[in-house]
Amino acid sequence: MSFNQFEFFDLGYLDYLSYKDTFIHRIDPRAKLIVSLIFIITVISFPKYEISSLFIYFFFPIFLIAMADLPAKVIIKRIFIVSPFALMIGIFNPIIDRKVIITIYGLGITSGWISYFSIIIKFILTVSTGFILIATTSFPGICLALEKLKVPKVFVLQLMFIYRYIFVLGEEVVRTMRARELRSFGKKGYELSIAGNILGTLLLRTIDRSERIYQSMCSRGFTGNINLSKKINFTLTDLLYTLILSAMFIVLRFFSGSYAVGRMLLGKGS
Amino acid sequence: MSHHIIEAQDLYFVYPDGTKAINGISFKIIHGESVGIVGSNGAGKSTLIMQMNGFFLPTSGSLKIGATPVNEKTKVDIRRHVGLVFQNPDDQLFMPTVFDDIAFGPLNLGFSKEEVEKCVDESLKMVGCLELKDRPSHHLSLGQKRAVSIACILSMGPDILVMDEPSSFLDHRSRRDLINLLKKFTHTKIIVSHDLDLILEVCERCIILKDGKIQADGKAKDILSEENILKQNNLELPLTLQKNNILK
Amino acid sequence: MHMADALISPAVGIGFWAASISVIALCANKLKNTFNDKIIPLMGVMGAFIFAGQMINFTIPATGSSGHIGGGLLLTIILGPWAAFITISSVLFVQALFFADGGLLALGCNIWNLGIYPCFIAYPLIYKLIAGNSSNNKNIMIGSVLGVILGLELGAFSVVSETVLSGITELPFLTFTGIMLPIHLLIALVEGTVKGAIIIYVKNIQPDLFYAENHSDNAFLNLKKALISIGVLALITGGIFSWFASTHPDGLEWSLGKISGQEELPPKETELHKNLSRLQEKTAFLPDYSFGKQESREPENASWLAVSGGTSVSGIIGGIFSLGLTILIGIVIKFFRKRNLVNTQ
Numbered sequence: 001m002s003f004n005q006f007e008f009f010d011l012g013y014l015d016y017l018s019y020k021d022t023f024i025h026r027i028d029p030r031a032k033l034i035v036s037l038i039f040i041i042t043v044i045s046f047p048k049y050e051i052s053s054l055f056i057y058f059f060f061p062i063f064l065i066a067m068a069d070l071p072a073k074v075i076i077k078r079i080f081i082v083s084p085f086a087l088m089i090g091i092f093n094p095i096i097d098r099k100v101i102i103t104i105y106g107l108g109i110t111s112g113w114i115s116y117f118s119i120i121i122k123f124i125l126t127v128s129t130g131f132i133l134i135a136t137t138s139f140p141g142i143c144l145a146l147e148k149l150k151v152p153k154v155f156v157l158q159l160m161f162i163y164r165y166i167f168v169l170g171e172e173v174v175r176t177m178r179a180r181e182l183r184s185f186g187k188k189g190y191e192l193s194i195a196g197n198i199l200g201t202l203l204l205r206t207i208d209r210s211e212r213i214y215q216s217m218c219s220r221g222f223t224g225n226i227n228l229s230k231k232i233n234f235t236l237t238d239l240l241y242t243l244i245l246s247a248m249f250i251v252l253r254f255f256s257g258s259y260a261v262g263r264m265l266l267g268k269g270s
Numbered sequence: 271m272s273h274h275i276i277e278a279q280d281l282y283f284v285y286p287d288g289t290k291a292i293n294g295i296s297f298k299i300i301h302g303e304s305v306g307i308v309g310s311n312g313a314g315k316s317t318l319i320m321q322m323n324g325f326f327l328p329t330s331g332s333l334k335i336g337a338t339p340v341n342e343k344t345k346v347d348i349r350r351h352v353g354l355v356f357q358n359p360d361d362q363l364f365m366p367t368v369f370d371d372i373a374f375g376p377l378n379l380g381f382s383k384e385e386v387e388k389c390v391d392e393s394l395k396m397v398g399c400l401e402l403k404d405r406p407s408h409h410l411s412l413g414q415k416r417a418v419s420i421a422c423i424l425s426m427g428p429d430i431l432v433m434d435e436p437s438s439f440l441d442h443r444s445r446r447d448l449i450n451l452l453k454k455f456t457h458t459k460i461i462v463s464h465d466l467d468l469i470l471e472v473c474e475r476c477i478i479l480k481d482g483k484i485q486a487d488g489k490a491k492d493i494l495s496e497e498n499i500l501k502q503n504n505l506e507l508p509l510t511l512q513k514n515n516i517l518k
Numbered sequence: 519m520h521m522a523d524a525l526i527s528p529a530v531g532i533g534f535w536a537a538s539i540s541v542i543a544l545c546a547n548k549l550k551n552t553f554n555d556k557i558i559p560l561m562g563v564m565g566a567f568i569f570a571g572q573m574i575n576f577t578i579p580a581t582g583s584s585g586h587i588g589g590g591l592l593l594t595i596i597l598g599p600w601a602a603f604i605t606i607s608s609v610l611f612v613q614a615l616f617f618a619d620g621g622l623l624a625l626g627c628n629i630w631n632l633g634i635y636p637c638f639i640a641y642p643l644i645y646k647l648i649a650g651n652s653s654n655n656k657n658i659m660i661g662s663v664l665g666v667i668l669g670l671e672l673g674a675f676s677v678v679s680e681t682v683l684s685g686i687t688e689l690p691f692l693t694f695t696g697i698m699l700p701i702h703l704l705i706a707l708v709e710g711t712v713k714g715a716i717i718i719y720v721k722n723i724q725p726d727l728f729y730a731e732n733h734s735d736n737a738f739l740n741l742k743k744a745l746i747s748i749g750v751l752a753l754i755t756g757g758i759f760s761w762f763a764s765t766h767p768d769g770l771e772w773s774l775g776k777i778s779g780q781e782e783l784p785p786k787e788t789e790l791h792k793n794l795s796r797l798q799e800k801t802a803f804l805p806d807y808s809f810g811k812q813e814s815r816e817p818e819n820a821s822w823l824a825v826s827g828g829t830s831v832s833g834i835i836g837g838i839f840s841l842g843l844t845i846l847i848g849i850v851i852k853f854f855r856k857r858n859l860v861n862t863q
């Protein structure tokens with residue numbers, strides 16, 4: 001049994017980035033949420049064997065990383081430690097699909113490799129978009145956006161509570177695990193039932209805490225309804241941001257910029 | 271009708287599991303008074319103040335806020351008048367940002383959005399933390415969390431402030447800030463604390479509790495300098511008075 | 519076992535989003551009606567608990583890999599199906615954002631796979647029947663292990679179905695199922711044991727915490743309704759999928775062909791099909807399954823999509839060039855931002 005502190009502190013780091021103050025950070029969370037979704041949908045709507053048209057889409061994450069002053073290295077590193085489920089499943093493509101379609105200097109490239117490469121690009125694009133969204137939008141901002149977009153209030157509240165208490169409970173886990181480590185005298189590898197006990201204790205404490213939170217809510221007039229009030233304005237800038245970027249994604253989906261640039265470079269005209 | 275008065279008459283409380291936490295308490299706290307409640311662990315301090323917010327109702331005897339007895343029907347109304355600051359700010363601050371937390375109470379009172387904004391600003395100004403307004407609660411230091419917890423209560427415009435261990439978790443500096451803050455409030459105040467020096471500075475009256483009974487009730491200066499009474503209740507002289515003794 | 523954006527087609531992604539959001543709305547409504555104030559903070563911290571709990575990795579015996587608790591069944595045992603579904607959905611939402619577990623579009627699939635089965639199938643049909651509100655440790659353990667197994671296996675099966683429906687991978691349905699189910703059986707065994715241990719531990723100390731104790735009768739009635747509504751939803755989503763699949767039969771045919779050992783089933787190029795697929799390339803947000811047939815198409819149609827010959831070389835060169843250019847622009851923007859900062863300070 002080990003404790004994954006890495007994950008915990010990393011969460012804190014993205015959270016910390018999200019409170020920066022740049023042009024991108026100031027854009028309305030609704031705009032950023034919608035633009036990210038449109039981006040992802042457009043990217044994954046490309047056919048299985050598409051590679052070249054996808055390249056141009058890197059402009060979006062790069063643009064955001066630059067404008068929002070995010071540490072590119074950290075984002076890139078994170079992309080590669082994300083659960084590689086897609087890449088594991090995708091590797092079967094070159095194994096199964098071995099039809100050679102292009103030969104470059106005698107080297108046959110199979111359609112399986114092309115579709116796998118396409119999965120990799122899509123993976124990098126979608127994952128980085130997710131990270132950049134959360135690194136440029138504070139989580140409370142996202143909750144607010146969801147609330148304004150008419151997502152059920154219980155769900156939004158639920159997100160707010162999770163966000164608030166991830167950090168509190170996370171620290172509790174850190175403390176418990178440290179105490180454990182101190183008492184285990186360097187012995188590693190606990191039985192599953194001990195994991196059960198530790199988690200059970202944490203669970204009981206968590207439930208006690210919910211009781212106290214409930215009291216605190218009641219003492220401030222809670223009677224079953226939670227009202228949220230924060231105001232946000234969807235400004236002209238937000239509107240332009242949404243429209244221009246979405247339009248760009250969609251236009252690039254149908255008229256590949258890569259081909260145009262490539263033809264120009266190769267002097268072929270169109 | 272004034273809500274600034276708290277009166278307990280022969281108050282008893284037994285937990286559902288049979289623990290007798292409050293065993294016949296009577297006192298009267300009047301408008302503007304500040305009262306410290308001290309006693310060792312398990313004396314019943316927290317139970318007593320939870321009753322002032324109607325979370326536990328008297329098993330027998332009565333507890334009145336102003337002229338209203340605390341019971342099932344009145345408890346919601348009473349919570350508007352008695353602001354309870356919980357021991358652990360992480361339980362009290364349950365919303366993601368400071369603004370949301372402070373706005374929670376006023377919104378429940380049905381304030382309009384503009385009123386809520388104003389109310390949040392004013393409460394934060396009172397505790398000197400206006401710049402924290404848009405911060406997420408988990409980025410605050412413990413002292414800031416404590417101040418924001420108090421602002422949450424102030425935003426409801428209570429007549430009486432009740433606090434459970436306000437100086438726990440605080441470092442020297444934050445504790446000093448807290449004491450200065452508490453001294454400024456003109457509300458009726460009830461402060462439960464192990465920190466007898468804080469009580470000595472902030473409260474003019476002090477009640478000692480042991481096994482759910484009142485052991486002493488009087489001027490804080492007098493009671494907190496009586497070494498015998500304190501010893502009988504497993505308490506120690508406040509540090510400031512100890513130094514004086516040595517100097518004498 | 520999180521489904522990833524890069525593996526799904528927009529149709530599958532959007533379809534499951536719609537399905538999951540409908541169930542969330544249904545649950546939200548249910549909670550509003552049978553209201554118990556206390557459940558709001560309880561749900562909230564339970565979500566955070568699942569997170570904190572997942573930070574504790576335990577080694578899976580004899581495999582060297584590590585596992586952590588998933589949320590669904592444990593949440594349902596404490597909160598009941600409605601509240602648990604909302605809580606697990608929100609946990610997945612936060613995971614998608616902060617850890618890129620899955621992704622924003624695959625979130626619908628993930629909520630479906632990891633929420634519906636434990637909350638509305640494994641809990642009522644397995645855990646509740648076996649362990650119910652008994653305090654017999656053996657029953658709790660068996661109920662928990664079997665419940666987690668059913669939930670995870672159904673989830674894994676969904677992952678396979680969603681992937682194959684999306685047609686991004688070449689992995690044939692049966693092979694894929696054959697890989698996923700045994701892996702998840704192993705994970706489920708461990709997770710079920712840990713969950714059982716947690717429940718037993720908590721039940722010994724505080725026996726009155728669990729949903730079943732407090733909702734013995736009407737839980738079952740609600741359950742019937744829940745199963746019916748979910749059945750209807752499943753039918754609707756199924757309908758949407760088969761519609762998409764039928765407008766684009768290549769993917770399934772192809773994998774069938776693989777399984778039966780043939781290279782490809784004989785193509786049935788009806789006029790309608792040709793037109794449909796042409797229309798689809800232009801409009802629908804669906805991946806193109808039919809690379810193999812690309813050459814047979816009229817050149818003017820293929821030109822903007824094709825990966826063949828000269829165009830593809832220019833496409834790739836153009837793509838790489840644009841990528842290089844954007845990176846360069848990005849670096850320049852960053853450089854000027856920094857300089858501006860220095861200047862203004």
Ligand SMILES: Nc1ncnc2c1ncn2[C@@H]1O[C@H](COP(=O)(O)OP(=O)(O)O)[C@@H](O)[C@H]1O
Pocket residue numbers: 285286287289290291309310311312313314315316317318
């Ligand atoms: N929820 C509870 N159920 C049963 N007994 C309790 C509960 N909370 C506190 N007690 C008991 O009531 C007594 C008074 O506790 P409390 O008011 O918390 O003391 P203090 O705050 O002075 O330390 C103690 O004996 C304690 O064990």
Ligand SMILES: [Mg+2]
Pocket residue numbers: 315316317
């Ligand atoms: Mg106490």
